[in-house]
Amino acid sequence: MKPVHDTHHATLFSGNCVEVMASLPSGSVDAIITDPPYAEINREYGRLSEPDWHELMRAVVGQVRRVLKPSGSAVFILQPNSEHVGRMRPWLFEFMAWTSREWNLVQDVWWWNVSTPPTGSCQRKNGLMRPSVKACVWLGAPTCYRNQDAVLWTPSEAMARVKHANRALRVSPSGLSVRAGRIADTVAERGGVTPYNLLPIPNSNSVSSGGAKGHGAATPEVLCDWWVRYITRQGDIILDPFFGSGTVGAAALKAGRSVVGIEQHAPYVEIARQTLVSAEANHGG
Ligand SMILES: C[S@@+](CC[C@H](N)C(=O)[O-])C[C@H]1O[C@@H](n2cnc3c(N)ncnc32)[C@H](O)[C@@H]1O
Incomplete structure (x- = not known):
């Protein structure tokens, strides 16, 4: 499969991540850091039912385990959501259960978005709390590489x-x-x-963020940077199969790592390409 951008430290593929990952060699990446689509959310790139979401993620996890080196690990950033007020959807908790059983959950880690706005569910008449945490589902061998000193x-x-x-x-x-x-x-x-396993990071929309570049569901670069420094070393290769605007790529290149990104939605592929070009210009790609 031919990449749309290919330099010494950054490779970008346009297409479905399951098909693209199938073309990558086994044991070829040091870590996966990714923010996949969530089930039952309307996005520009479509809406996945809970069964369709699990089917996609079973195929993704299969490929991720194949392309990872034995010492590597994978982080899936996922936000729980509700069917209606007072009834959570189970897909995220089911994902955590089957991946823990069939692979291995290294530790439960949560991103606390300290700047989340109130939603309908926490209006006074509904009385719920403000949803503000996302799971960072961290999968890999119990002894997978991590460096606590890098994230004190x-x-x-x-x-x-x-x-x-x-x-x-x-x-x-x-x-x-x-x-x-x-x-x-x-x-x-x-x-x-x-550090605690609850990472308090505001989802701020800085000028360099994916949101500012036109991606509706971008990940904060501070969160990507934290995982990059924690689970990889200088020179390692990081794969993001749901690349979006390329935030994981920007964090990886800034920290002296290499990145492989996959994105299927054409307008985001172009945004991601620009993210890589500018990160490489600023950080000596
Ligand atoms: C939550 S966003 C990722 C955001 C990204 N981390 C950023 O900061 O911009 C999920 C992305 O996955 C892409 N996507 C969804 N299904 C995909 C698939 N099967 N293969 C490749 N990309 C996919 C969507 O187009 C979307 O850009």
């Missing part, structure tokens, strides 16, 4: 205060004792704190 969080002011003020032994409600001063010392020595 900046110590909060509270943590810094603890360092000076609280060196007493603290006992948590579970009875576990923790010497807070020792934790703070580790933070100083490592240059940051161990």
Whole structure:
């Protein structure tokens, strides 16, 4: 299959990702980071029923497992949705269940979109909470590559205060004792704190974002960058089978990785190509 863009660090294919992935060699990519379409949502690129969505994702996961290197892992960013107020759709939870059983869920990780606007379901008369988390379904071998040091969080002011003020032994409600001063010392020595599995990242529409470029469902680059740094090394190859405007590609190239993108909707293929050209111009592709 002939790519529409092919340089030293970036390859872009136009087409259905299942068919394109079938043409890639086995064990040829280090990681998959992707934000697939969600079930039962109307988009410019169509609407998938829950059964059709599972059929697509079974084929996608099959190819993803084949093209991944044994030390690699895959992250699928997916947002739960509702059939109507007070009734969630099961497709995401079913996906997490079958991929955990048939492959392996490395850890449950959630993206907390701290800037999500209120929806109808949380109007006062409906009384629900504001939906604000998406699952980052992280699949791979239990020992798959990851680098916690690359994604440490900046110590909060509270943590810094603890360092000076609280060196007493603290006992948590579970009875576990923790010497807070020792934790703070580790933070100083490592240059940051161990991140939680809830990533608070606003879905902001910066000038460089896919949304600003005309893609209605783009992923925040900060989230893509976090996964790029966490599960890949410099020089690794990252595949995104649902490339959209190419945000994963921009994050990969900025961090010194290579990228293979696949997108089937022609207008987005062109946006993605431009994303790659400008990222390569700015980051020495
Ligand atoms: C949620 S968007 C991805 C957004 C992307 N991460 C970005 O930041 O722009 C999902 C994308 O998958 C594409 N898509 C849907 N089904 C596909 C398929 N079978 N093969 C390839 N691309 C597909 C859609 O056209 C859409 O652009």
